[in-house]
Amino acid sequence: MNAQYHFRFVEDLKNKKMITLKELHRTLQQRKRPEDVAEMILELLGERLSFEEKRILEKAAKGSLKNTFLGYTSMMQEFATAVGAEKQVKKTIEIFKLTPNESIDYNNIDAIKEFIAAVSPIIFKEVGANNFLSDRLNKLQRKEKGLDLSKRNYNKKWRLLKRLEKKLTKLHREIKKIEFQKIGKHGLSHKIEFSEFQKDYNSACFIAYYNTRCNLRSVFTNTSQERAFDEISEMLLNRCKANSANWWAIAHIYSGQKVITKLSDEQKGKLLGKWTGTLQEIAEFLAEIWNKNDFNRETMVVQRGNDSTTWNNTAGAWNKARDNWMNIIYALGMEYILDEICFGKVLRLMAGDVVAWHYSSGGQLDPNTEVWNKIPLPWEVFQGKEKCTKKLVEWHCKRANINPTKSGWIAPRVQRVAKFKPTPELVHGVTISNPYLATVLKKHKYFSGKKYRLVQW
Incomplete structure (x- = not known):
């Protein structure tokens, strides 16, 4: 009986740890607080942790929602998601009187493309031909093709397919924006499959915790932001170095x-290929945003009408991808590539009040702005229109009185370890002491830069 009880106990423990491991893996797609992930890691590693390791981890774990009186946070725990084409697809099925197909993934670009390609021939519409004046069939053409539809019915179906194609384009762009936002925060961690994630507990714990640190929101400040790599990240990474690890x-x-x-x-080589491809995709999207907006390149201060959110998220993705690309280049001993092609950083847009705050406190415009102004834009380099070399970047850094190596323009950044700080409740970057108060202020649009409004409860 004792042996049987022991066997069941061990199996239950394994199952519990597997559940925790799966929860940890799900956090790679979420924006959980570091404190809550630290609590999961304590449950997963348990007695494997030394006294000192547990003490360091508990700095964060004690602030988890499980361990706090309120057990509530005003901060969103998920990334934004793109709204799929369910509404448009279902309306198309209804108007065209098609057999409902529940297997269609309304958020899958390829599935929607296939649906459009299958439906468009019904009214002899060419996919992508959406000019209302020149791309529709007239009465004679409809008759020749055996299309027994009134002009009104034909136009209704034609417009519906046009709107569906427009929705597809918008959905594709929104998915791309969210993907780049994630890359800008935590690199490629959201692409790690569970089969890979579960191979090593120590690695899984480091990835999950560091992922939450990378996902922290920016604070409204005129100083530097909190570094993602903190003392807990360092401890978890050291466990990987001392034991087995899924590098x-x-x-x-x-x-x-x-x-x-x-x-x-x-x-x-695989990782270098991934990051090079990612850089190219981001560069193309940056070019699209740049051409659609009127940014002040000299100051990078946001102006009315600028799509600063999309630009800043995509710029963050570029800089993150560039850092990773640079790290691999140096690890492979291929830094000579930079003599031919040395992509520059992309600067984010700054809010006017933050810039004014910098000046009023004795600061000045970020000297990196001067380098950004002088070197070719990344997409111009990818398109072969301009050439950007290490020598060129070094020269402009010298003129701006910047160390090109330490500042990360021509070499990997030096990783510094930050002290752990509790995750603040933020309302548009402003720290609020109470999560319930933060929720109220968000509803009333305080600190948003817009006129606040009263909300009925």
Whole structure:
């Protein structure tokens, strides 16, 4: 009986740990607070932690929602999601009197494309031909093709397909925006499959915790933002170094030199290919945003009408991808590539009040802005229109009185360890002491830069 009881106890413990591990993996797609993930890690690693490791981890875990009196946060725990084409697809099925197909994934670009490609021939519409004057069939053309539809009915179906194509374009753009926002925060960690994630507990814990730190929101300040790599991240990474580790998975979120050197040449090559492709995609999107907006390149101070959110998220994605690309280049001993092609950073847009705050407190415009102004834009380099070399970047950094190596313009950034600080409740970057008060202020649009409004409860 004792042996049977022990066996059941061990199995229950394994099942519990597997559930926790799956919850940890789900956080890679979410924006959980570091405190809550630290609590999960305590449950998962348990007695494997030394006294000192547990003490460090409990700095965060004690502030988890489980361990606080309120057990509530005003901060969103998920990334934004794109609204799919369910409404448009279902209306198309209704108007065209098609057999309902529940297997259609309304959020899948390829599935929607296939649906449009299958439905458009019914009224002899060419996909992408959406000019109302020149791309519709007239009465004679409809008759020749055996299309027994009134002009009104034909136009209704034609317009419906046009709107569906427009929705597809919008959905594709929104998915891309969200993808780049995630990359800008935590690299490629959201692409790690559970089968890879579960291979090593220590690696999984580091990835999950560091992911939450990377996802922290920006604080409204005239100083630097909180560094993602803190003392808890360092402790968890040290556990990976001291024990077994899945360095391939870790490299998707943390590409420090000590991690990259643990990879095989084949893995380094794959990762370099991933980041190079990602850089190209981001560069194309940056060009699109740049051409649609009238940004002040000299100051990078946001102006009315600028799509600052999309630009800043995409700029963050570029800089994150560029840092990872640079790390791998150096790890492979291929820094000579920079003599031919050295992509520059992309600066974010700054709010006017933050810039004014800088000046009033004795600061000045970020000297990196001067370098950004002088070197070719990243998409121009990718398109082959301009050339940007290491020598050029060094020269402009010198003129701006910036160390090109320490500032990350021509070499990997130096990783510094930050002290753990409790995650603040933020309302548009402003720290609020109480989560319920923060919720109220958000509803009334305080600190949003817009006129506040009263909301009926």
